[in-house]
Amino acid sequence: MRLLVPSALVAAVRNRGVRVHIEAPTHFVASSPTPAMQSRNPFFDEAAKVMEQAIGLAQAAGEEAKSALRAQGDRMAVELDLVRRDELEAMRAVLTAEIAELRAELAALRPAGPGPSAPVSISPEA
Template identity: 60%
Template sequence: MQTQNPFLDEIAKLTTAAMGMAQTAGEEARTAFRAQADRVAAELDLIRREEFEALKAEVAALRAEVDALRGKGEGA
């Protein structure tokens, strides 16, 4: 949008450019933070929640199978 005053036009352009740069800087900061968090998680040998839940379900299934096998062995 242009006004009658070229000075105000330049201020508007600079403000728009500054806002774009600030948004880009924020996105880059988020990306850097996420990369650092992933690196720390890898160094601490942490696992993701999905992996934990899958292992938890597998352990529960194995416990049920062991209990079932124990029940069959006791009846014989």
């Protein structure tokens, strides 16, 4: 009977300076023949089929739940009148530019002198 060892063990032994002659293959192999076993067991075949179907069903249910949750979230966003981030950023950019224009216009209307500015009266339009 010859001893077969994994290649990782061979590398570890060689790194320590020990010389070992090992014949291929270098993976674990049963040294004595085992009695012939039935290669296909109907119970395990059926169990495997049932497990595959259960996994497929679980994946389909997960996808269905994800799409239902997404639809519910979209419906809630519409009901709450929420806006998307890109719409918010676009509106923020427009308003920032408009505020800058108004500040520039206000600065142009103020007197340029160092003294206090005259009070501005605003009367409601009739």
